[in-house]
Amino acid sequence: xxxxxxxxxxxxxxxxxxxxxxxxLYRYDMAKKKTASLTPRLTESEQDLLSQLEQGYQLETDSxxxxxxxxxxxxxxxxxxxxxxxxxxxxxxxRGLIHPVKGRDPLTIVWRSKKNPI
Numbered sequence: 795x796x797x798x799x800x801x802x803x804x805x806x807x808x809x810x811x812x813x814x815x816x817x818x819l820y821r822y823d824m825a826k827k828k829t830a831s832l833t834p835r836l837t838e839s840e841q842d843l844l845s846q847l848e849q850g851y852q853l854e855t856d857s858x859x860x861x862x863x864x865x866x867x868x869x870x871x872x873x874x875x876x877x878x879x880x881x882x883x884x885x886x887x888x889r890g891l892i893h894p895v896k897g898r899d900p901l902t903i904v905w906r907s908k909k910n911p912i
Contacts, residue, residue, distance in 0.1 A: 839877035853905040859883050
């Protein structure tokens with residue numbers, strides 16, 4: 795018997811503990827990391843509001859952000875979007891797609907698109 799390292803012992807290497815901790819343990823851990831980095835897509839009501847803003851309408855809400863109304867600037871036509879509510883307006887503001895502007899009345903907020911200011 796030899797007391798020194800054998801030929802098979804020299805090929806086996808130990809893996810550092812820091813390397814093992816850096817890798818995800820399960821496959822779903824990797825999926826969570828990838829989905830967290832993706833930007834969320836717009837809902838249908840958010841897309842509808844943005845397309846109306848691009849077509850010449852301005853979005854108006856009360857001071858709390860509720861009761862959204864679309865007003866056409868050409869002929870002052872007013873449309874109440876059925877699918878939009880206060881949370882839709884808030885989501886668009888948080889994503890940076892619209893910003894508030896002072897409205898006609900003190901209790902009215904006008905929202906404008908950041909990409910295409912009117």
